[in-house]
Structure formats: C-alpha cells, structure tokens
Amino acid sequence: MAQQVDRITAKELVEILKNPEARNAVRIVDVRDGDFAGGHIRGAINVPEEHFQDDDDVDNFVDEMKTVPTIIFHCMMRCALLHPVSCSHPPLILCSQVRGPFCAHRFQSRVNAVLEHAAIKPKVLVLTGGFQLFRQVLST
Template structure:
C-alpha cells in the first residue's frame, strides 16, 4: 500500500482547487468523530461501507474517474489501510480492463497527524471545533 505524507497531501490540496478534476479524493473512514474536524472536502464513508463486495463495487464505480483516492482514519493504522486495501482489490476486479484506474493511497499518520500539522488552516481542515 502506498502512503502519502501529510505535507505532500497538503501541498497537493493547496495547488488543486476544489472543482479541479485532478484533485485527489479524500475518503475519511472514521465514524462520528468526522463531525469533530476533518480535511476540507473529505467524503465521510465509515468502515462499514467497505465490508461487502457489492458496496465497495458501487464506490469503485462512483469514484473511478478520480486520479487519486486517499484513505484515512484517525491514525491510519487499521481502518484506513483496511478500507484502502478493500477498495484497491475491488478496483482491480471492477475496472479490470479499464484504461484508467485511480491510484489508491493512505494518509500517513491519519487525521491525527494531519490536524496536528494543519488544524489551524481553514483551507485544509474544517469543523475542528464543532462537537
């Protein structure tokens, strides 16, 4: 599994406007703690969405045109890597003959590390103080 550092992800997000098709898709697989702060523009899809092949296949179809899909949880030690592996394995099945497949990455250190570095930057993190 390929990892991306918080710094590299932050640089990419700063250089790629939200509406830009080249912008990576950020999938936050945390549960309720998503509401307490998250990477700006992240999609919240908790781990339960990656349990069944049919559910993952639908996500692959939905996000197949993205250049990069970055997964994370709080620390990217269990849930984030698990969901990234599930997505990548179904990507190879669903898009077996496709010309393009998104790159699948995991945010090193998860949201905890990203927020530690960029939690005060409203261009990168939102809802940090909402509980």
C-alpha cells in the same frame, strides 16, 4: 495476495490541497464514523469503514470513483514507535491506524476486479499518520 497500497505523507497532502489544480485531481475518503463531525479535512467525503465490508457496496463506490485520478484514504490515528532504551532488538511499531489501510486495500482489491480491463484506474493511497498527524502538520 494482498495488494500493495502506497502512502502519502501529511506534508505532501497539505501541498496538494494548496494547489487548486492538484486538489481537483484527488478525493479524500475519511473512513471514521462519528468522529468525522468533530473535524475533518476540507473537502473529504465520509464513508465509514462498515461500508467496506460487502463487495457490492465497495463495487458501487468503485463505480462512483472510477474517474477520479487519486483517492486518499485515512482514519484518525498515527503509529507509535515503542522501543525501550535498554532493548537491543529492533523497534516495535504499534499502529492504531487500521481502518484507513483496511479500507484502502479493500477498495484497491475491488478496483482491480471491477475495472480489470480499464485503461486507467484510480491511484489509491493511504494518509500516513491519519487525521491526527495531518491536523498537527497543518497547524505548523
């Protein structure tokens, strides 16, 4: 059964980053590959999606992050809502935001396995809208 991973909005993340105490309690994991160098959230670490394919790699990352209270994963894209005006069906959400949620779910799954008996586990979140929406919210 797939683990549920909660989401955080770009606006919520901006507020966290404005507060030094709150900022110190989170790690932002940018799972993009080459586009990380073109711009990223200050303080984010770059762990490309390919590092989440192998359990041993993910387990090592879990061990590295096990004392971090909150870990926020993101990729580049935000979701697009497509709905023709003439259509009576519910809107269809097409989402390019795949890498961030995939990596967050893989990490959460391995946290549950590796830290099964731990009293405290990191909270895992996905940034809704990815870096694209975060950058837009930050500039407003």
